[in-house]
Amino acid sequence: MLEVKDLSVRYGDLTIVDGLSFSVAEGQWLMIVGPNGAGKSTVLNAITRGADYTGQVLFEGEDIRRKKPADLARCMGVLMQSHYVSYSFSVEEVVSLGRYAYSSGFLAGHGRGDTDAVEEALALTGMAKQRNQSVLTLSGGELQRTFLAQVFAQDPKLLLLDEPTNHLDLVYQKQVFSMIAQWLKTPGRAVVSVVHDLSLARAYGSRVLLMDRGKTVALGGVEEVLISANLDPVYRMDVRAWMRQMLSQWE
Amino acid sequence: MKKRSDRFSPAEYGIFAAVTIAVLFACVCIGSVNIPLEDTAYTIWAALRARIRSWITGAVPALPEGLTASIILSIRLPRVLCVAMTGAALSIAGAAMQGLLKNPLADGSTLGVSSGAALGAVIAIAFGITFPGLPFAGTMVMAIAFALLSLLIILGLAYKLDYSLATNTIILIGVIFSMFVSSLMSIVITFAADKVQHITFWTMGSLQGTGYTDALMLFGALAIFGGAIFLHTRELNAFAVGEDNARHIGVNVRRVKLIVLITVSGLIGVCVSIGGVIGFVGLVTPHMVRLVVGPNHRRLLPASLFGGAVFLMLADLVARILLNPRELNIGIVTSLVGAVVFVFIFYRSRKGR
Numbered sequence: 001m002l003e004v005k006d007l008s009v010r011y012g013d014l015t016i017v018d019g020l021s022f023s024v025a026e027g028q029w030l031m032i033v034g035p036n037g038a039g040k041s042t043v044l045n046a047i048t049r050g051a052d053y054t055g056q057v058l059f060e061g062e063d064i065r066r067k068k069p070a071d072l073a074r075c076m077g078v079l080m081q082s083h084y085v086s087y088s089f090s091v092e093e094v095v096s097l098g099r100y101a102y103s104s105g106f107l108a109g110h111g112r113g114d115t116d117a118v119e120e121a122l123a124l125t126g127m128a129k130q131r132n133q134s135v136l137t138l139s140g141g142e143l144q145r146t147f148l149a150q151v152f153a154q155d156p157k158l159l160l161l162d163e164p165t166n167h168l169d170l171v172y173q174k175q176v177f178s179m180i181a182q183w184l185k186t187p188g189r190a191v192v193s194v195v196h197d198l199s200l201a202r203a204y205g206s207r208v209l210l211m212d213r214g215k216t217v218a219l220g221g222v223e224e225v226l227i228s229a230n231l232d233p234v235y236r237m238d239v240r241a242w243m244r245q246m247l248s249q250w251e
Numbered sequence: 252m253k254k255r256s257d258r259f260s261p262a263e264y265g266i267f268a269a270v271t272i273a274v275l276f277a278c279v280c281i282g283s284v285n286i287p288l289e290d291t292a293y294t295i296w297a298a299l300r301a302r303i304r305s306w307i308t309g310a311v312p313a314l315p316e317g318l319t320a321s322i323i324l325s326i327r328l329p330r331v332l333c334v335a336m337t338g339a340a341l342s343i344a345g346a347a348m349q350g351l352l353k354n355p356l357a358d359g360s361t362l363g364v365s366s367g368a369a370l371g372a373v374i375a376i377a378f379g380i381t382f383p384g385l386p387f388a389g390t391m392v393m394a395i396a397f398a399l400l401s402l403l404i405i406l407g408l409a410y411k412l413d414y415s416l417a418t419n420t421i422i423l424i425g426v427i428f429s430m431f432v433s434s435l436m437s438i439v440i441t442f443a444a445d446k447v448q449h450i451t452f453w454t455m456g457s458l459q460g461t462g463y464t465d466a467l468m469l470f471g472a473l474a475i476f477g478g479a480i481f482l483h484t485r486e487l488n489a490f491a492v493g494e495d496n497a498r499h500i501g502v503n504v505r506r507v508k509l510i511v512l513i514t515v516s517g518l519i520g521v522c523v524s525i526g527g528v529i530g531f532v533g534l535v536t537p538h539m540v541r542l543v544v545g546p547n548h549r550r551l552l553p554a555s556l557f558g559g560a561v562f563l564m565l566a567d568l569v570a571r572i573l574l575n576p577r578e579l580n581i582g583i584v585t586s587l588v589g590a591v592v593f594v595f596i597f598y599r600s601r602k603g604r
Contacts, residue, residue: 048499073501086353087491087546097489101501154500
């Protein structure tokens with residue numbers, strides 16, 4: 001579905017992402033992990049045309065640079081880690097914006113399909129009851145679920161997530177991840193997400209890309225990549241021992 | 252919370268139009284000489300009928316005569332029409348900018364765009380820049396060009412300093428840019444000392460002495476630039492939620508930004524070239540309107556259009572009658588109101604963090 005070839009992103013003299021290549025197939029959930037400053041978020045930014053890059057990004061074989069913004073939005077949707085809203089739009093208004101790519105022009109209102117998609121997204125994320133509430137009054141978790149509903153309403157084939165639960169407490173973390181896992185069950189879809197939490201990467205990922213300083217350290221299945229031989233040099237600590245120690249606090 | 256409909260019903264538009272027309276008539280009636288409503292209505296009706304008849308028959312129109320008629324037809328009516336359309340134009344320009352930049356304090360006057368446009372107009376006057384056959388075009392084209400240039404400079408600086416365009420950054424840059432422009436203005440005035448009187452008009456803002464040609468210009472600007480803004484309500488909604496979010500849902504952010512910046516410059520440029528700098532209208536109206544109809548631009552823009560017309564007509568009325576028979580500049584009235592509202596919005600937006 002997505003193919004990234006020799007992707008590099010530079011800001012001036014600084015190389016943030018350096019010659020990255022990977023691909024994502026239907027039904028897969030690719031986890032991009034690595035320490036702070038590894039360039040994980042920049043990879044997502046480049047794929048969504050938010051940063052200039054060299055190399056190639058192909059979606060279903062077609063160069064994304066040749067797609068119009070609305071076409072690209074029908075292919076892939078993005079959920080960012082945090083949102084700062086400054087106007088009192090209602091939850092439903094924000095979710096409905098997800099349908100932008102499907103109707104264009106001044107008089108294009110909401111068609112039947114748009115209404116259905118918005119309803120479904122609201123139901124799937126449990127935000128239906130709060131549909132008329134102002135987004136300014138939502139908690140962090142509710143706000144994140146609102147934007148998750150927006151990207152569900154957008155109905156992309158590929159979902160890109162940038163640390164989607166970074167600011168959320170455990171309940172919402174679990175909720176958001178299981179909602180996305182549920183979404184992925186429909187055929188023809190795939191997910192790429194940047195995560196900090198290696199346990200989450202293990203639990204939900206089907207493939208892992210481990211990055212350090214803009215370069216690929218390892219790429220493959222969860223069991224191949226998330227091993228001490230790969231992780232310890234990158235994080236400069238005994239990752240497995242630390243994780244076990246954390247877990248033992250509960251026993 | 253009650254569900255808001257996406258757009259206004261025809262009945263709601265009817266109410267808006269009725270209120271606007273009522274205020275318009277009141278503003279024509281009231282002044283240094285008060286004219287009864289029947290006389291005003293009759294005179295306007297008679298003049299309209301004569302005009303229409305002369306278009307059809309080709310004869311010279313038999314317009315109503317007398318002192319009252321001439322006060323209404325050649326002084327008050329054109330002025331009030333200009334005031335209404337300037338208010339509408341500045342308000343939708345402000346609303347569009349606040350949506351685009353996701354910042355409720357963005358406006359032609361706070362950013363310094365109006366001052367920039369005034370500088371353009373002043374340069375045109377001081378150095379006698381005109382286009383042959385079009386007496387208006389010199390100041391107008393220069394005002395529009397300088398409004399756009401100002402916006403590009405201000406936003407270019409703002410993005411360089413602070414990509415998220417935080418409120419504080421925008422205000423700071425607006426203040427500094429305005430100071431920069433006013434010093435440039437002083438330099439221009441030094442070169443054209445004989446035109447000082449004429450030039451200071453642009454910095455004070457007044458629609459005294461405007462005529463039907465001005466009204467026609469404003470109408471054209473509203474139709475073209477305002478129309479273009481109304482075609483982008485959904486994109487403005489997306490920008491008001493966030494520029495990155497707008498890109499992610501498929502908005503062509505570069506194109507929309509360019510269109511909005513050009514149309515906003517067009518509206519502000521035309522308004523400034525006719526009435527000088529009338530501050531804070533684009534800040535006050537959308538803010539008040541947003542409190543009532545919400546931030547959705549499908550409702551915000553039309554409501555701002557009517558609300559801006561009403562607000563500025565009332566401000567002009569106050570300017571005319573407060574110190575009767577002397578007249579205040581309308582810009583002074585709007586700035587008095589605007590400064591208070593500005594502090595209020597700033598306080599609220601900081602508390603909201």
